[in-house]
Amino acid sequence: MDFNDTPEQAAFRKAAADWLAANVPSKDEIEGMSRLEVAKLWQKRKYDAGWACIGWDPAYGGRGASAIEQVIWKQEEAKYNVPAGFFVIGQGMMAPTLMAYAQPQHLERYLPKLASGEEIWCQLFSEPAGGSDLAALRTKAEKDGDEWVINGQKIWTSGAHYSDYGCVVVRTDPNVPKHKGLSYFFIDMKSPGIEIKPIKQLTGESDFNEVYFTDVRVPDSQRLGEVGQGWQVSLTTLMNERAAIGAGSSGVNVDLAVQLAKEVMIDGKPAIEDSAVKARLANFYVEEAGLKYTSYRTLSALSRGDIPGPENSIGKLVGAPKMQQLASFCMDLLETSGAIWDTKRSKLADNIIGSYMGAPGLRIAGGTDEIMTNIIAERVLGLPQEPRMDKGIPFTEVPTG
Numbered sequence: 001m002d003f004n005d006t007p008e009q010a011a012f013r014k015a016a017a018d019w020l021a022a023n024v025p026s027k028d029e030i031e032g033m034s035r036l037e038v039a040k041l042w043q044k045r046k047y048d049a050g051w052a053c054i055g056w057d058p059a060y061g062g063r064g065a066s067a068i069e070q071v072i073w074k075q076e077e078a079k080y081n082v083p084a085g086f087f088v089i090g091q092g093m094m095a096p097t098l099m100a101y102a103q104p105q106h107l108e109r110y111l112p113k114l115a116s117g118e119e120i121w122c123q124l125f126s127e128p129a130g131g132s133d134l135a136a137l138r139t140k141a142e143k144d145g146d147e148w149v150i151n152g153q154k155i156w157t158s159g160a161h162y163s164d165y166g167c168v169v170v171r172t173d174p175n176v177p178k179h180k181g182l183s184y185f186f187i188d189m190k191s192p193g194i195e196i197k198p199i200k201q202l203t204g205e206s207d208f209n210e211v212y213f214t215d216v217r218v219p220d221s222q223r224l225g226e227v228g229q230g231w232q233v234s235l236t237t238l239m240n241e242r243a244a245i246g247a248g249s250s251g252v253n254v255d256l257a258v259q260l261a262k263e264v265m266i267d268g269k270p271a272i273e274d275s276a277v278k279a280r281l282a283n284f285y286v287e288e289a290g291l292k293y294t295s296y297r298t299l300s301a302l303s304r305g306d307i308p309g310p311e312n313s314i315g316k317l318v319g320a321p322k323m324q325q326l327a328s329f330c331m332d333l334l335e336t337s338g339a340i341w342d343t344k345r346s347k348l349a350d351n352i353i354g355s356y357m358g359a360p361g362l363r364i365a366g367g368t369d370e371i372m373t374n375i376i377a378e379r380v381l382g383l384p385q386e387p388r389m390d391k392g393i394p395f396t397e398v399p400t401g
């Protein structure tokens with residue numbers, strides 16, 4: 001692949017950069033606003049100007065941009081400190097699932113509001129009994145006329161507390177093998193019977209929640225895929241989740257670590273002059289370059305019209321520990337200042353400490369390191385599959401501990 005822009009790509013990059021320079025909200029404009037309010041303001045501004053979800057069909061608020069143009073846009077937008085995380089699940093994971101399975105009237109109703117940031121969606125998959133093994137989930141739905149009645153509990157639901165809609169996988173038939181008894185719905189998060197309890201994290205924030213369902217009613221028309229086909233629909237969401245998380249490049253990077261090493265001192269000299277510091281930075285640089293070129297491989301495949309393969313698992317398996325190690329290295333350089341999380345004192349330290357606290361979660365979210373290793377072992381290297389005790393037997397007969 002040629003890493004230089006073609007003349008058309010260069011023109012697209014310039015148009016994106018010019019628009020961003022003129023439209024990113026100023027500090028004064030967002031003074032006193034919450035992160036969510038700023039994110040909504042920025043998303044709506046992009047939407048109104050045709051820069052939101054640019055790969056989507058224009059009928060749903062996009063501009064039909066190519067995979068390369070989407071990357072160019074992301075690269076240019078990444079130069080600014082604008083909040084984006086609130087929309088990743090809805091736009092990056094739920095929207096592709098809706099596009100694959102929802103009825104046309106649902107697409108017209110929900111996609112533009114997802115693109116404009118007016119409505120936020122969450123992903124109600126994980127449960128105490130079904131995390132890595134999603135198909136072991138126990139939240140059930142029973143049919144009652146044209147509706148289903150849901151009872152059970154979800155956990156780790158990012159953004160449930162500010163979401164308008166969510167996608168939920170439930171067990172509709174416990175008498176068939178576990179993957180065959182699931183169905184997939186989208187649901188109004190304000191439905192009676194939904195209770196959302198925040199979970200406090202290491203960072204002090206509460207970004208995710210426990211969500212309880214007590215006799216929650218959802219219309220059958222909000223089912224995506226056939227009854228019992230929930231596993232296949234979930235795979236569409238999960239494939240997009242790995243791509244969305246694997247592609248993530250926020251948080252500390254080598255440039256920031258180099259900047260820090262120039263600013264802090266070791267034995268009266270800038271840390272960047274210390275040979276041990278230089279050696280660590282060089283190692284991180286090599287890892288980061290490897291990740292970058294692996295993601296370019298995905299991009300080359302996408303631009304040829306191929307579907308991204310298991311290389312997204314490699315990106316996550318290497319990228320998340322790298323983020324954790326780099327943040328830990330930067331914390332060492334910060335010495336005792338790293339213990340003070342004061343955003344007003346140092347924006348640099350804020351980013352480092354945020355990454356240090358957030359990296360353990362990144363190694364779990366969207367599939368743990370161990371699960372990624374299993375995927376690479378089985379699907380890339382073709383090694384024998386793990387023994388599966390519950391294969392082919394009805395879910396009700398699966399032994400539980």
Ligand SMILES: Cc1cc2nc3c(=O)[nH]c(=O)nc-3n(C[C@H](O)[C@H](O)[C@H](O)COP(=O)(O)OP(=O)(O)OC[C@H]3O[C@@H](n4cnc5c(N)ncnc54)[C@H](O)[C@@H]3O)c2cc1C
Binds near residue numbers: 130156360362
């Ligand atoms: C920041 C964050 C945000 C999240 N957001 C959401 C969300 O919005 N919606 C949602 O539904 N979920 C969300 N999750 C949950 C996440 O998807 C699960 O935590 C993850 O899938 C792991 O499941 P679990 O926590 O139940 O761990 P378990 O599956 O119980 O795993 C426990 C340990 O056992 C290991 N293990 C399990 N199975 C195997 C195996 N077969 N081979 C080897 N080792 C194994 C795991 O790697 C792990 O170390 C989020 C998690 C985090 C950290």
